[in-house]
Amino acid sequence: MILIDRFLSDEQDPKAVEKVLGKLNDMLTSNEELIYMAVQKKPAVNLLPDCIAVSNKRIFxxxxxxxGITMNFKDISWKSIKEVSFKEELFGSKFICVPLHGExxxxxxxxxVQARKLYQAAYEQLESFKEQQRQLDLEERRSSTSPVTVNTLPTPEPVEEEPQAFFSQPLAAPIIQAEEPEDETTLKLRKLKSLYDKHLITQEEYEAKKADILDSL
Known part of the structure; x- marks a missing residue:
């Protein structure tokens, strides 16, 4: 049984609260709990006020x-709500619920005062529901993600070497040309040039000896 006193803390109309609670008590599902209730207060006649109740699962x-003989109940679950807000005006406030679809x-x-507390209760429940959905989505993504496998290169197949022919042609040996030995005249000229390069004889001596060697041919 829902205690009525907890919903009269902000000057809600006791008769309206009592009448609504009697109906809502039979509509709550398992593990569902009413958190706050706001009662409309019209500026002139307030005989048949509307009520808004927030539970941990939906808004009534x-x-x-x-x-006043009957009561019409409509509810919208948190999963169908995009956001909630309120706007203060000259006579009370507007409480606005924005669904994901529809007006x-x-x-x-x-x-x-009731509008502020109604908004606070609704906002907290909506954010709590969104956080639960984020956690569930995260867990689903983790569970659906397959383990990462490292791509390994395929092992190359061994290549069979073609057997060499038994009678294979031998490789041609490189041709080495033997250098011809220098003759005596060339050796003399080379030694003479070496003496001149080492400044052991003068140019005149070099030219004279060179002429002698060439004349001897």
């Missing part, structure tokens, strides 16, 4: 019908 919109749900004449 409670509208009296048939002159915004706007409830006017909510007392300012």
């Amino acid at each position: 919109y409670c509208e009296p019908g048939n002159f 915004n749900i706007i409830t006017e004449y909510i007392p300012k």
